[in-house]
Amino acid sequence: MPIARAAKRRAVNLGAVVLAGALLAACGGSSDSSDSADGKVTITVDLFGSFGYKEAGLYEEYEKLNPGVTIKQTDTEDEADYWKSLQTRLAGGGGLADVQGIEVGRIASVTQQQADKFEDLKKYGAEELKNEFADAKWSAATGKNGEVLGLGTDVGPEAMCYRTDLFKKAGLPTDREELAQKWSTWDGYVELGKQYLKKAPKKSAWIDSVGSLYSIMIGQEKERYYNASGDLIWETNPALKTAWDTSVEAAESGLSAKLDQWSPQWNQAFAAGSFATIPCPAWMLGYIKGQAGDAGKGTWDIAKLPGGAGNWGGSYLAVPKAAKNKEAAYKLIKWLTAPEQQAKLFEKQGNFPSATGAIDKVADAKDPYFNDAPIGQIFGDAAKAAPVQVLGIHDQNVAQQITNALSEVERKGTDPDKAWSNAKKGVENTIG
Amino acid sequence: MTLTASAKPISPSRPPAVRRAWQKFSPYAYIAPFFTLFAAFGLFPLIYTAFVSLYRVELQTPGDMEWRGLDNYTALLSDDFFWTSLRNTFTIGVISTVPQLVMALGLAHLLNYKLRGRTFLRTAMLLPYATSVAAATLVFAQLFGRDFGLINYVLGLVGIDPVDWQTGTVASQIAVSTIVIWRWTGYNALIYLAGMQSIPGELYEAAEMDGASKWRQFFHVTLPGLRPTIVFTVIVSTIGATQLFGEPLLFEGSVSGGISHQYQTLGLYMYEQGWGFFHLGRAAAIAWVMFLLILVLVGVNTLIARRRIRKEAGR
Numbered sequence: 001m002p003i004a005r006a007a008k009r010r011a012v013n014l015g016a017v018v019l020a021g022a023l024l025a026a027c028g029g030s031s032d033s034s035d036s037a038d039g040k041v042t043i044t045v046d047l048f049g050s051f052g053y054k055e056a057g058l059y060e061e062y063e064k065l066n067p068g069v070t071i072k073q074t075d076t077e078d079e080a081d082y083w084k085s086l087q088t089r090l091a092g093g094g095g096l097a098d099v100q101g102i103e104v105g106r107i108a109s110v111t112q113q114q115a116d117k118f119e120d121l122k123k124y125g126a127e128e129l130k131n132e133f134a135d136a137k138w139s140a141a142t143g144k145n146g147e148v149l150g151l152g153t154d155v156g157p158e159a160m161c162y163r164t165d166l167f168k169k170a171g172l173p174t175d176r177e178e179l180a181q182k183w184s185t186w187d188g189y190v191e192l193g194k195q196y197l198k199k200a201p202k203k204s205a206w207i208d209s210v211g212s213l214y215s216i217m218i219g220q221e222k223e224r225y226y227n228a229s230g231d232l233i234w235e236t237n238p239a240l241k242t243a244w245d246t247s248v249e250a251a252e253s254g255l256s257a258k259l260d261q262w263s264p265q266w267n268q269a270f271a272a273g274s275f276a277t278i279p280c281p282a283w284m285l286g287y288i289k290g291q292a293g294d295a296g297k298g299t300w301d302i303a304k305l306p307g308g309a310g311n312w313g314g315s316y317l318a319v320p321k322a323a324k325n326k327e328a329a330y331k332l333i334k335w336l337t338a339p340e341q342q343a344k345l346f347e348k349q350g351n352f353p354s355a356t357g358a359i360d361k362v363a364d365a366k367d368p369y370f371n372d373a374p375i376g377q378i379f380g381d382a383a384k385a386a387p388v389q390v391l392g393i394h395d396q397n398v399a400q401q402i403t404n405a406l407s408e409v410e411r412k413g414t415d416p417d418k419a420w421s422n423a424k425k426g427v428e429n430t431i432g
Numbered sequence: 433m434t435l436t437a438s439a440k441p442i443s444p445s446r447p448p449a450v451r452r453a454w455q456k457f458s459p460y461a462y463i464a465p466f467f468t469l470f471a472a473f474g475l476f477p478l479i480y481t482a483f484v485s486l487y488r489v490e491l492q493t494p495g496d497m498e499w500r501g502l503d504n505y506t507a508l509l510s511d512d513f514f515w516t517s518l519r520n521t522f523t524i525g526v527i528s529t530v531p532q533l534v535m536a537l538g539l540a541h542l543l544n545y546k547l548r549g550r551t552f553l554r555t556a557m558l559l560p561y562a563t564s565v566a567a568a569t570l571v572f573a574q575l576f577g578r579d580f581g582l583i584n585y586v587l588g589l590v591g592i593d594p595v596d597w598q599t600g601t602v603a604s605q606i607a608v609s610t611i612v613i614w615r616w617t618g619y620n621a622l623i624y625l626a627g628m629q630s631i632p633g634e635l636y637e638a639a640e641m642d643g644a645s646k647w648r649q650f651f652h653v654t655l656p657g658l659r660p661t662i663v664f665t666v667i668v669s670t671i672g673a674t675q676l677f678g679e680p681l682l683f684e685g686s687v688s689g690g691i692s693h694q695y696q697t698l699g700l701y702m703y704e705q706g707w708g709f710f711h712l713g714r715a716a717a718i719a720w721v722m723f724l725l726i727l728v729l730v731g732v733n734t735l736i737a738r739r740r741i742r743k744e745a746g747r
Contacts, residue, residue, distance in 0.1 A: 078685070080687075080708075084707045084708070087491050087492060087710060088491070088707070090492075091492070091494050109492065113492050114492060259579075260598070260684070260691075263684065263685075264573070264574065264577070265577050265578060265579055265580065268577075268579070268580050269579065272579075272580075274579065397708075397709065404688065404691045404692075405691075407599075407691040408691050408692055411596065411599045411691070412599055412600075412691075412692070414692075422692070425512065425513075426688075429511070429513055429709075430709050431709075432711075
């Protein structure tokens with residue numbers, strides 16, 4: 001799942017939180033023992049963005065397989081809001097669901113600071129699942145003392161999505177192999193963008209925002225904001241500076257549609273054709289389909305990402321210590337993250353599996369919405385080649401400050417050096 | 433005292449000492465529910481916030497409190513973001529309050545005439561006030577959209593280039609203020625209207641006999657008569673402006689009040705520190721600074737008002 005999803009519908013979010021509390025209160029009377037006595041249990045699941053379980057019919061299937069189990073899901077669209085509310089409830093110790101989703105950018109914070117607030121899934125025999133997951137996915141959710149704090153759901157292997165109809169109008173090639181070659185490097189990608197602008201349809205830019213360009217580029221790096229020993233290194237990280245510089249160049253060449261990712265305007269722009277390319281982690285496919293709708297079918301395609309493979313996002317499912325039905329919750333997340341279910345989810349929703357067994361299962365998957373692009377192969381290759389990222393406790397907040405500063409360059413024409421120092425100040429303020 | 437006399441024969445069994453004690457303390461018992469609630473949900477949080485503001489506390493590890501003394505407060509002095517948000521609070525406060533009160537005065541004056549459908553108009557004035565901040569702000573955010581917003585579309589019709597209502601400092605502050613103005617003008621107009629109706633009609637008649645125009649009547653009869661009401665609305669609006677939070681938060685859904693903190697108010701900065709970055713100690717310090725700031729502002733307001741009254745009296 002991405003860090004921030006779609007329109008910030010705070011009112012809806014607030015409702016979800018209240019609802020979650022109400023649901024918990026409703027099932028507050030039942031304890032573990034009474035559940036097993038009559039075999040009836042209500043498992044509450046609290047997520048952010050769109051994990052797609054409900055949409056893919058997985059809850060329904062699980063309820064059929066396990067009579068007596070009812071699953072109730074609450075969902076907050078924006079991960080930042082979700083995280084705030086989760087932290088408040090963790091601090092208070094109440095109102096927690098049986099299953100809580102955790103974004104990969106937050107998992108280091110959980111393993112390093114809050115290992116005592118979540119169940120060690122080894123208690124329920126999670127150790128046997130270790131070989132089913134990619135090593136990196138598994139180890140990132142392992143605590144200092146070897147606790148297993150969450151089971152991996154999806155990962156975010158990166159590619160580039162583009163509009164074939166707009167490319168045609170601007171006289172660019174539309175074949176995904178040919179494009180992959182033309183933009184094998186990020187410089188090539190920027191050059192092609194400049195070429196696009198010369199003959200582009202009116203009000204159409206090359207990319208949605210430089211924030212997304214930066215995010216996808218930094219996803220290709222092993223070290224981003226922290227080094228392996230946990231020191232904050234972003235300021236002196238040459239790879240980060242490269243991503244910054246390329247984003248600044250894109251902004252200053254007018255390649256960007258200057259949209260704020262996850263804002264309502266950004267959503268509207270998918271259908272309006274305001275941009276010709278958009279950096280595309282696997283979970284973005286479902287988002288594009290949702291925003292561009294049926295009218296967009298066949299106008300999109302997917303090619304390999306410039307500059308190599310990378311990863312952006314992905315999530316975990318965890319069981320808080322304060323949950324009511326821990327045993328039942330574990331059984332549910334074990335089933336949801338099993339290869340069969342992950343493969344099904346990818347085919348229906350586009351969330352790329354983190355279970356190695358599932359990756360082989362979807363190798364031949366194609367997506368008719370994207371001109372039958374071989375998504376199984378494109379994202380599978382990217383997932384295999386993506387570096388194992390070093391995660392830090394403040395990853396999300398640091399990234400937010402940097403993308404904010406880049407937006408200043410992009411939208412206000414702020415001097416890049418000034419913006420860089422703004423980002424520095426912002427990070428100090430965030431972490432201090 | 434008369435009550436005591438009449439109560440005597442009704443309860444002859446009660447010893448006088450107990451009765452006297454009851455009489456003395458019963459008022460306290462009657463107001464106790466309010467003060468108990470106030471102590472639990474008003475006073476205690478206030479004091480606990482002051483306590484927390486002296487520590488370094490993080491939401492994720494609330495158990496580890498580290499004594500910082502007044503460091504959280506002194507850090508604010510050299511914190512650019514704090515000064516930016518203070519300045520924004522002030523400018524947004526002025527941009528929203530001044531036009532709001534002036535418009536409210538004008539509207540109240542119009543509503544004070546004998547109009548057809550007066551009750552309907554007066555009720556309609558209160559509708560924005562009854563709308564939730566969230567709903568209103570989300571609608572306004574759409575109207576102020578850069579690419580597909582209605583306002584930029586209308587501006588385009590008269591040949592003005594689209595304005596980026598989110599990014600520009602002035603533009604974004606005007607946009608946020610617009611939401612505040614829309615919500616509160618009607619409310620203030622009704623308060624003014626109530627004040628106007630308590631001005632005796634003879635004053636207007638006398639002014640008319642002296643040949644004063646409607647305008648002169650407004651300036652020399654209505655305004656002086658409304659002075660206490662105006663002081664009240666100014667104080668309430670000042671407090672509201674200092675605490676402004678919902679509109680800037682929901683305008684773009686950004687806790688930083690835009691990419692350059694261009695419309696981040698004090699309330700929003702407190703929220704960002706506390707619930708965005710989880711620095712509860714710092715957020716508590718900002719909360720107390722806001723509290724003191726409001727006290728000072730209200731104090732200044734009252735002083736000015738009092739001095740004016742004294743001046744009038746001395747004239």
